[in-house]
Amino acid sequence: MLEQKDYVTLLNDALRRNETVLIACNCSIRYSGRAESFLEDGDRVIIIKSDNTLLVHQPSGNNPINYMKQNTTHNLVLAGNKMVLQSRNLAQKENMDITINKMYFFNSQKLEDGRSIVISGTEADMADMLYKNPELVEKGFMPVSKEEQTKYGFIDVLGIDKDGMLAVVECKRYCADLGAVTQLRRYVERLMVSKGISKVRGIIAAPKITPNAQKMLEDWGYSFVSVKPPKYLEDFNKKQSRLDNF
Amino acid sequence: MLEQKDYVTLLNDALRRNETVLIACNCSIRYSGRAESFLEDGDRVIIIKSDNTLLVHQPSGNNPINYMKQNTTHNLVLAGNKMVLQSRNLAQKENMDITINKMYFFNSQKLEDGRSIVISGTEADMADMLYKNPELVEKGFMPVSKEEQTKYGFIDVLGIDKDGMLAVVECKRYCADLGAVTQLRRYVERLMVSKGISKVRGIIAAPKITPNAQKMLEDWGYSFVSVKPPKYLEDFNKKQSRLDNF
DNA sequence: GGGGAGAGATGCCGC
């Protein structure tokens, strides 16, 4: 059975060696920085990564309940009959104190991972797809550019419609909302000014659109086209499972 | 030294008992659902929570590199000379396979935590502050409502200025951007229509504002006031440290 | 359950 002072040595040594630390414990948490928070006693998982990122997770839920960003300094100290993990980020004026009532589990490990994730089905992939398959936007649509960073904003696809009119396409990978329409509106209005033309078309490309967004779209004379983001692996899997059936 | 089949028993039993599982391992990950992703071999931390949320963390960075939301079913199986953690969410059509090359360590623990976090310094706290201290918006400002859900949108603070004109205040806790201005514009335009009046003032209250947003604000005849979100605990800490000095 | 908007949002890219 480890004593509190053993954990102090273990943790502080592990941090010095840039190991990744995993803790399960009962604790309370106080944070002050961009906001302020307090969390009463409960069982949580604490991770301290090799870049000194700290995450606190409750036993349920997707997101950490508290966290400190990388380059924070951590120090486990004894205070009365409890351990306190003091995390300080002087540069960002953030600090956190985790008062540990009971340590359930402690482990530290040197972890190595230089890999980057490969991801598909994003908004950029949608823009690529529409650029290569312009008929998905509408018959006669001719793409001019894609994912272009202009001073007016990041325009997913820019093109000319069958009537020779300039058209901005804004992609959304899920459901287009009011924000998507105002975003499109900004691009259209700025293009009209910068190009000195009186009409520029606005098109939202997304699987669906909220009713309010649809109404605002119509009010502004823009249009909607239903397009789903591409999923390469899904297609691959279908082929695979078909093959598996043999 | 545990064998692969021991881990299979350990993990599947732990899940059955709704324990929180902590794993450090070398693995590769394949995900297919709302998007698609693949991540080559590397060292990672895997957490499976009591609500069957799954998180995969690399040894650095704030966010999980892969995850599955709650109510996912997990099953560790043997495939050739490797273990594969199969995570399936049929309802959401999401699935993930984590191929584990080497298990560094495994722990499972029953964790209990019913506590909710108490947080302050949010946008709602800003709205409260401005409602109670209207002179922070401007001299003669009279608040009418705060954080009101209207059919025109969620308006942070609504009030009447010194000239009797209706004014919408949109709070941002950090830096107001173009989105904040278009959001304000939506509220102002809808209020003008619904109230049948020709002018409604728009005010952004935030610590700062981006140059482009400032320009758009001016173009639309709205105004900006510099306000910081309140930090109650910070005040408390200052008082505490003053007391500590005695 | 869907819509709307905040978040201690985070992260990425471009200027």
Add this chain to the structure above:
DNA sequence: GCGGCATTTCTCCCC
């Protein structure tokens, strides 16, 4: 560094 914007955003609140 800031600005602009996507995110497997997530989460909450309200209708």
